[in-house]
Amino acid sequence: MIEALLWDVDGTLAETERDGHLVAFNQAFASMGLPWRWDAAHYGRLLRVTGGRERLLWDLRQRDSIPVHEHDALSRELHRRKNRSYAALVLQAPPPLRPGVAELIDEAAARGLQQAIVTTTSRSNVQALLEQHFGAGWARRFAAVVCGEDVSAKKPEPEAHLRTLALLGLPPLATLAIEDSAAGAAAARAADVPVVVTRSHYFADDVIEGAVAIGPGLHQRAGWHPQPAMAGEGGITLDDLADWHARMELVSHFG
Numbered sequence: 001m002i003e004a005l006l007w008d009v010d011g012t013l014a015e016t017e018r019d020g021h022l023v024a025f026n027q028a029f030a031s032m033g034l035p036w037r038w039d040a041a042h043y044g045r046l047l048r049v050t051g052g053r054e055r056l057l058w059d060l061r062q063r064d065s066i067p068v069h070e071h072d073a074l075s076r077e078l079h080r081r082k083n084r085s086y087a088a089l090v091l092q093a094p095p096p097l098r099p100g101v102a103e104l105i106d107e108a109a110a111r112g113l114q115q116a117i118v119t120t121t122s123r124s125n126v127q128a129l130l131e132q133h134f135g136a137g138w139a140r141r142f143a144a145v146v147c148g149e150d151v152s153a154k155k156p157e158p159e160a161h162l163r164t165l166a167l168l169g170l171p172p173l174a175t176l177a178i179e180d181s182a183a184g185a186a187a188a189r190a191a192d193v194p195v196v197v198t199r200s201h202y203f204a205d206d207v208i209e210g211a212v213a214i215g216p217g218l219h220q221r222a223g224w225h226p227q228p229a230m231a232g233e234g235g236i237t238l239d240d241l242a243d244w245h246a247r248m249e250l251v252s253h254f255g
Contacts, residue, residue, distance in 0.1 A: 002238075002245050003174040004114035004143070005104075006164055006193065010121050011180035011200035014095040014129060017047065018201060021125075024086035025052075028078045031085075036063075044202050050120050050154040050183050053079040079122075087128040094132035098198070100218030100235035102133070107238045109141065116144040118164045118177065120154035123147040144168055156183040161191035176245050182206045194245055213244040 010016045022043045029036060038046065038059075046055045056075040060066055066074060108115055117126060126147055130138040139145055144167040151159040165172060172192035179185050180200035188195035189210045197214045199206075208214055215224035219235045226247075228240045 001174070002113065002176050002242055004116060004168055004170055004176075005108050005241075006116050006118045006161065006175055006177040006188070007105075007142075008177070008179045008181075008184050009117060009119040009126055009129065011203065012098070012178055012184070012198060013101055014097050015201050016095050016125075016129065017043070020086060020089055020095050021052065021082075024082045024089055025056075025078075027085040028081040031081050032078065047181075047202050048183075050156070051148055052082060052122065054154065083122050083124050086125055090128040090132055094129065097133055098200075098217060098219070100220075103235060104218055104238065104241075105141070111238060113238070114143040114168055114170075115141065116146070116164050116168060117142050118144075118146050118160050120148045120151065120160055123149055155181075156186035156190065158187050158190035161188055161193050165191065165193070176212075176241055182208050185209070185211050194248060196241060196244060212248055213241075 007013060010021070018040055022038060022040065025043075026037045046059065049055045049058045053075050056078050057071060060071045060075060061068075105115065117130075119126060123145070126145065127138075134141055144164050146160050146164045146167070148154060150163060151157075153159045161177065165175065168175070173194065175193050177184070177188035177193045177195040179188060179195055179197055181197075181203040185195045185197050185208055194212045195210070197208050197211045198217050199208075199214070213224055213226060215236070221228050221232065221234070221236065221240075224236070226244070228236065229243050230239060
């Protein structure tokens with residue numbers, strides 16, 4: 001039986017990457033007078049590196065124009081500026097929650113399930129987004145909030161999920177993670193947490209292994225593997241999640 005839902009943020013709660021984080025990274029580059037810009041395709045490749053500062057470091061290593069001994073300090077300052085820009089962007093035009101997300105959060109709350117945020121993005125980014133959608137008291141909706149600053153190893157390592165389980169006081173099989181990427185799914189599975197994958201823009205065709213269900217979004221019942229067992233209209237419900245969780249038949253999608 002599910003006692004808690006563990007929510008990823010970027011790509012899962014909202015499509016924040018292309019029109020949020022990417023724009024903010026480029027604004028950070030411009031603010032420091034740096035000549036390069038990331039385009040959408042390059043950023044999509046960079047998303048295979050989890051963590052914003054980690055992406056910056058990876059990208060810096062590919063460039064000969066910045067001495068290696070400057071990478072650490074430069075990446076920290078760029079990341080600080082990027083987070084500040086992201087918060088301003090979200091304040092001006094909050095990325096909408098993905099369809100079906102708010103409904104499932106409300107349904108789970110009404111039925112007494114604990115819910116948690118399990119992400120390797122920065123806490124300031126999470127606050128900027130969720131405050132716009134749930135108000136200043138957004139954190140009260142969640143029994144635990146684990147962000148990038150709280151772990152030493154980011155997804156696909158399981159540390160964020162393991163830390164969340166400890167905070168909730170629950171065994172892995174009493175929970176269900178909702179993720180959008182192969183790295184997120186791998187992190188959950190490494191912590192023995194069952195996972196449902198709702199594919200996002202940048203991970204629409206990625207290889208996903210070991211989920212209990214994979215589909216295009218919580219707003220629709222078509223396109224899921226396996227298909228929801230119960231008849232119904234509208235989006236994915238808590239009963240659908242509970243059924244997949246109970247059956248625990250691991251599935252994989254290879255593009």
